[in-house]
Amino acid sequence: MVSNSNINNVKTKTIGEIFSKDPKIICRNVDVFYGEKQAIKDVSIDIASREIISFIGPSGCGKSTFLRCLNRMNDTIDTCKVKGSISLDKEDIYDEKIDVVTLRAKIGMVFQKPNPFPKSIYENVAYGPKIHGLSSSKEELDFIVENSLKDSGLWEEVKDRLQSPGTGLSGGQQQRLCIARAIAVSPEIILMDEPCSALDPIATAKIEELINQLGKNYSIVIVTHSMQQAARISQRTAYFHLGELIEVGETKKIFTMPEDKQTEAYISGRIG
Amino acid sequence: MNKNNSKMLTADEASKIVASSVIRRRKKNARLKTYGRIAIGLAVSFLIFLFVSIFSKGIPGFFQYYVTLDVYLDRDRLDPKGDLSPESLYNGDARSIVLESLYKVIKPKGRKEKKAAKKIISSNADVRISKMVLDDPNILGKIIPITFAVDDDIDSFLRGYIKRETPSSERRINDKVIKFVDKLSAENKISYKFSDYILTGSASRSPEIAGIKGAFIGSMLTLAVCFIIAFPLGVATAVYLEEFAPKNKITEIIEVNINNLAAVPSVVFGILGLAIFIGIFGMPRSIPLLGGMVLALMTLPTIIISSRAAIRAVPPSIKDAAYGIGASKLQTIFHHVLPLAMPGMLTGTIIGMAQALGETAPLLMIGMVAFIVDIPGGVTDPGTVLPVQIFMWADFAERMFIQKTSSAIIVLLVFLILMNAAAVILRKRLERRW
Ligand SMILES: Nc1ncnc2c1ncn2[C@@H]1O[C@H](COP(=O)(O)OP(=O)(O)O)[C@@H](O)[C@H]1O
Ligand SMILES: [Mg+2]
Numbered sequence: 001m002v003s004n005s006n007i008n009n010v011k012t013k014t015i016g017e018i019f020s021k022d023p024k025i026i027c028r029n030v031d032v033f034y035g036e037k038q039a040i041k042d043v044s045i046d047i048a049s050r051e052i053i054s055f056i057g058p059s060g061c062g063k064s065t066f067l068r069c070l071n072r073m074n075d076t077i078d079t080c081k082v083k084g085s086i087s088l089d090k091e092d093i094y095d096e097k098i099d100v101v102t103l104r105a106k107i108g109m110v111f112q113k114p115n116p117f118p119k120s121i122y123e124n125v126a127y128g129p130k131i132h133g134l135s136s137s138k139e140e141l142d143f144i145v146e147n148s149l150k151d152s153g154l155w156e157e158v159k160d161r162l163q164s165p166g167t168g169l170s171g172g173q174q175q176r177l178c179i180a181r182a183i184a185v186s187p188e189i190i191l192m193d194e195p196c197s198a199l200d201p202i203a204t205a206k207i208e209e210l211i212n213q214l215g216k217n218y219s220i221v222i223v224t225h226s227m228q229q230a231a232r233i234s235q236r237t238a239y240f241h242l243g244e245l246i247e248v249g250e251t252k253k254i255f256t257m258p259e260d261k262q263t264e265a266y267i268s269g270r271i272g
Numbered sequence: 273m274n275k276n277n278s279k280m281l282t283a284d285e286a287s288k289i290v291a292s293s294v295i296r297r298r299k300k301n302a303r304l305k306t307y308g309r310i311a312i313g314l315a316v317s318f319l320i321f322l323f324v325s326i327f328s329k330g331i332p333g334f335f336q337y338y339v340t341l342d343v344y345l346d347r348d349r350l351d352p353k354g355d356l357s358p359e360s361l362y363n364g365d366a367r368s369i370v371l372e373s374l375y376k377v378i379k380p381k382g383r384k385e386k387k388a389a390k391k392i393i394s395s396n397a398d399v400r401i402s403k404m405v406l407d408d409p410n411i412l413g414k415i416i417p418i419t420f421a422v423d424d425d426i427d428s429f430l431r432g433y434i435k436r437e438t439p440s441s442e443r444r445i446n447d448k449v450i451k452f453v454d455k456l457s458a459e460n461k462i463s464y465k466f467s468d469y470i471l472t473g474s475a476s477r478s479p480e481i482a483g484i485k486g487a488f489i490g491s492m493l494t495l496a497v498c499f500i501i502a503f504p505l506g507v508a509t510a511v512y513l514e515e516f517a518p519k520n521k522i523t524e525i526i527e528v529n530i531n532n533l534a535a536v537p538s539v540v541f542g543i544l545g546l547a548i549f550i551g552i553f554g555m556p557r558s559i560p561l562l563g564g565m566v567l568a569l570m571t572l573p574t575i576i577i578s579s580r581a582a583i584r585a586v587p588p589s590i591k592d593a594a595y596g597i598g599a600s601k602l603q604t605i606f607h608h609v610l611p612l613a614m615p616g617m618l619t620g621t622i623i624g625m626a627q628a629l630g631e632t633a634p635l636l637m638i639g640m641v642a643f644i645v646d647i648p649g650g651v652t653d654p655g656t657v658l659p660v661q662i663f664m665w666a667d668f669a670e671r672m673f674i675q676k677t678s679s680a681i682i683v684l685l686v687f688l689i690l691m692n693a694a695a696v697i698l699r700k701r702l703e704r705r706w
Contacts, residue, residue, distance in 0.1 A: 076595055078519065104598035111596070115589035117608060127607075128597040181597060 172203025497564020578620020
């Protein structure tokens with residue numbers, strides 16, 4: 001548990017407002033190491049309920065690494081060690097009592113490369129609810145699948161071929177299938193790691209629209225290398241550089257009046 | 273460009289040099305292609321030579337010569353007790369009934385000629401009659417034409433391996449026998465047809481009735497044991513090493529040792545089996561269970577190595593997807609990794625099994641070379657396997673065993689080809705799921 005008294009009392013070099021009024025996730029003094037190498041240095045930030053926040057920064061600055069700390073995906077990397085505290089609804093997610101399985105059911109993830117399972121469209125979406133026991137009957141499962149596909153804007157395109165392979169869809173459809181798969185377990189937060197970087201502009205536009213829709217019901221953390229995208233879809237933006245969280249704030253403010261010189265250099269295209 | 277610094281080539285000069293080098297490169301290309309074709313040509317011609325020689329020798333081994341005789345199936349002499357029991361038939365006088373039918377055709381005069389006539393028909397003739405009577409007792413008391421395999425020397429003579437011109441003293445059959453065979457041929461009593469024995473007979477010292485059924489069943493049982501032990505064990509080991517084992521010195525040593533084990537001569541596994549399974553656990557020799565266990569030891573490294581490669585080939589993005597949705601490690605492995613790795617694992621397993629199928633040396637060590645007439649009914653009945661049967665037949669002196677050896681090799685090859693085909697089909701099936 002992170003007590004309320006000290007969470008807003010943190011020493012940080014980050015410029016801007018790292019705190020939220022209604023925090024869902026609270027990260028304090030997070031360090032991440034790959035073996036000896038430090039990839040994230042003393043990052044503190046809040047992620048609010050139902051906000052869309054984007055992480056931007058040059059390649060290799062640690063955006064993905066930090067994102068993967070939030071649902072403990074870094075556990076799957078042997079060399080990776082996470083220090084500091086991250087809490088979801090004031091509960092430390094790195095506590096021994098926390099089961100990563102339930103954590104990841106609450107915090108869904110969408111990856112850079114669309115990675116549907118080599119199974120049918122239906123099976124892709126139904127897999128999460130099945131393993132978490134979210135449905136007690138075939139009808140319930142059908143309902144979840146249909147709703148998830150509707151929410152991800154894919155239903156109309158695939159409703160006639162639910163049994164055909166998910167890998168047979170186009171790249172953009174695959175990514176929306178992955179989003180459907182993530183929301184099928186009713187998460188509270190969705191993490192997205194450059195979800196559009198492998199897609200064409202039209203598919204990208206569709207996903208962005210979808211993200212805007214989803215933002216009404218979920219907290220969304222999205223890593224992106226496209227500053228326009230960050231500007232279009234997120235309410236807050238966090239700028240990372242060399243493993244440090246340099247500046248965070250209202251997206252509009254970050255893109256128009258960044259306080260930090262490095263942030264300014266990056267958004268004006270001088271670091272990239 | 274600076275004229276003094278004349279190192280730089282003009283475009284013209286450069287393109288000339290490039291053009292000449294292109295010719296050189298093309299020649300090199302062509303040469304390499306030729307070498308490749310020669311190599312493939314050589315390999316293919318060896319293969320063709322192998323197949324032609326095996327098939328030309330082996331196909332005749334599936335056929336043999338028979339003599340057809342009208343046999344009077346005398347009820348009292350065949351079934352002395354009159355209860356049609358196998359014992360009664362066994363005590364019957366089938367052999368002399370067959371010989372009498374033969375004498376009616378060739379009419380031998382005197383003791384010496386009768387002795388020669390006895391050599392014509394396989395010693396198995398009485399068994400054949402007993403079987404026929406057991407199958408259908410109604411034939412008793414009738415005169416029925418029955419075909420009997422001829423003795424292997426007669427068979428070899430009819431094939432021309434034993435020559436008429438050879439002096440009688442150097443021939444395995446004397447002039448009297450030849451005279452009788454000629455007579456039978458003249459009366460159209462001799463026929464050449466598909467062997468009743470090669471596929472359904474068991475081991476025998478009489479080559480004309482020897483067959484591979486016992487060895488074939490032995491091979492099946494041994495392979496079944498081998499698969500049941502080696503596949504789950506190999507896959508489990510591979511999964512553990514790939515997904516669970518900590519990356520430390522001990523794991524490394526284990527990995528190196530598994531790789532080395534794959535290169536250990538198979539006879540060593542036989543010695544191991546002899547020492548451990550027979551020596552320490554006191555298991556009986558010559559049984560398919562033991563053979564399968566020894567072959568499992570031998571196949572394990574192959575299965576482990578190929579299974580690990582198959583697991584490693586599963587895209588990490590699929591594992592990420594499973595973990596990301598909240599699947600546990602076991603769920604990720606069983607729902608996603610293993611199904612995707614299965615085709616590769618099966619390929620490796622079938623390659624290992626095919627090796628095991630052709631293996632002789634380790635089975636010799638554990639006594640599967642014994643001369644066993646009975647067809648094994650289970651994994652604990654003594655038996656032998658195809659390659660060992662081939663090995664034994666190749667060692668026998670009788671001419672007819674040479675053909676039978678090649679026939680057995682054909683069966684082994686067909687078996688292997690079927691196994692590989694099954695592997696390919698299975699793999700296609702599993703892969704075509706998407
Ligand atoms: N599995 C890993 N093992 C070791 N180092 C890694 C691993 N993943 C990322 N890194 C390193 O951590 C740093 C941050 O990487 P990453 O989080 O992927 O950056 P970004 O997503 O911002 O491009 C990089 O220097 C990268 O080389
Ligand atoms: Mg990244």
